[in-house]
Amino acid sequence: MSPLAIELGAPDTDRDADLAISACLNPNDPKSFFLYAGAGSGKTRSLKEALHGFRDKHGVEFRQAGKKVAVITYTNAAADEIAARVGQDTLFPISTIHSFCWSHIGTYYTDIQAWLLATLPNDLADLRQKQSKGRAGKASDDRERAIAATIKRLEWLSIPRRFTYSPNGDNFGADSLSHSEVLKITAAFILEKPAMQAVLVNKFPFLLIDESQDTNKILIDAFFALAAANKGKFALGLFGDTMQRIYADGLPDLGRNIPPDWARPLKRMNHRSPQRVVQLGNSLRSAVDNQIQLARNDSIVGTVRLFIVAADATDKPNKERKARERMAELCGDAGWKKDGTVKTLTLEHHMAAARRGFVPMFQALDKDSRLSTGLRTGELAGLRLFTERVAPLLAASTAGDEFAVMAHLRKNSPLLKRSVLANSSTPDDPLLPARAAVGALLALGAENPSTRLLDILECVAEHRLFEIPAALRPFIEAEPVPVAPETTVQNPEDNETEGEAEASPSSLQAWRAFLETPYDQIAPYAEYISNRGPFGTHQGVKGLQFDRVLVILDDSEARGFLFSYEKLFGAKPLSDQDRKNAAEGADTGIDRTRRLLYVTCTRAEKSLALVAYTESPDTLAAAVVKQGWFSADELERL
């Protein structure tokens, strides 16, 4: 059935790796290590065993000496996951890279100021140089803003200052450091300040880095230098898989440049995926390295299909529905037909928007680059009025849950503030205005596609049902006479997220266009940004796993230029640049795409479907069979 054989292994095959790590975590003879741990290899379990084993053997002495084992990860989600599985313990604090760095540099404000004063003038010169040559446009506007902000920041730095780390998109105060500044400053301090080295080495004789392949290369280099300069006192432990490097930030040849005195334990098992998926992962990475994963000897065979669709297909969601129905049939698994039990992965957010029907609002707000981050995280106050105030109210109300309606209003509506109720103009029935407001909102028919966000906004504003965030205030009629002074007090939460963003013409325009689009997009949008919905991005699901995974490969719909599935699948010829990169041994777009595909495919726990949209279906089909990635009977045309 499948072109390659697959080796199976017993669940405890990788015990040696855990023993090797345990040996490295010896306070009397600390040894750095690089653990190669592929997809689903039980990396977190190894981390847990290592930490618990360390606590049993050396916990008491470490605590007495005030020493700790630092565990740093890439994302908050990963930090939470590890904390949940390993357990919280002050002996091994678990944090993201950024918060770890900030916690160490935050108090060195004089040094930070010196670093900024040395760095910013260069940045400014670069920006000015570019701006003098650049054409007018979106990028030019952004540069102009950056230049003004940098000048303002340099002026602000003319007297001694302290700093915070709380960036809000592009819009943060002079005292706030950006994400990349925090990492760069930490790397610089580690390399240049003996005091910083001493603090780190004494407090954290062991530093364990999860997803090390994606850890910022400047910082990784600094940690390597720290380890080299402090042998016998300090050791690094890198956990990762170079095949899963999917961010440009990571060190490309990590794994090839490990010092010879480091331990290099290896985990060979894949505990997550069925045999066919493990085998696909092996064949995908065979072009890159010789690592072969074993499937568990108690695993299922599993099913993989590649559905090939013409790139100009008119009804893509329908094609994808057909693919799922076929998977249900092939796997005898009705879960493929249901919406909530398949994870569908798109390369970019707007592709999910197209499939969930919230393109109009997404496109409208995406026009202003300063709103794009908040749009993708759902943190814009102007959006949260709809996703967190209006939508839950309407949901509770249509469900007939009067208790939930009142609870929501009490928490969020100025109409139910104590001071407002006390001064009610209808003392016999103080809740009358709130009921009228909810009634008016329901009467708008939010489920009707012709109801615009603006209609909802006007209704909310007219009845003072919720506070209107600053971004949306320009679009409502002159404010009615306040019911009570308190009602004009702004919700402090909203201030936080949108910062001081003064309404620029472009953001006003974006919000205006947004308000003209239908309200019925809010529910799918809210579900999408919550990450609980059926869609995710190829990059965003790193580290996660799902029973049924549907990977959508569609270059024609993608806007970015980092990945090309058509080239990877041989449906589009390599460019001169690609050949040049390959000849020089540099990372090519094809390599990047292959790693991303490896990440998405290895998320599957039961079965995996890929839908590839292509300009040349026949070429693609022939190429993937020739590569040994799929057998001919695993290909289906839709």
Next chain:
DNA sequence: CGACTATATTTTTTT
């Protein structure tokens, strides 16, 4: 007008 060069474009994550 053709050949060449310079520039704008996009994604992800981090408090």
Next chain:
DNA sequence: AATATAGTCG
């Protein structure tokens, strides 16, 4: 970081 396109040169 790859590529389309706008701009410039001969």
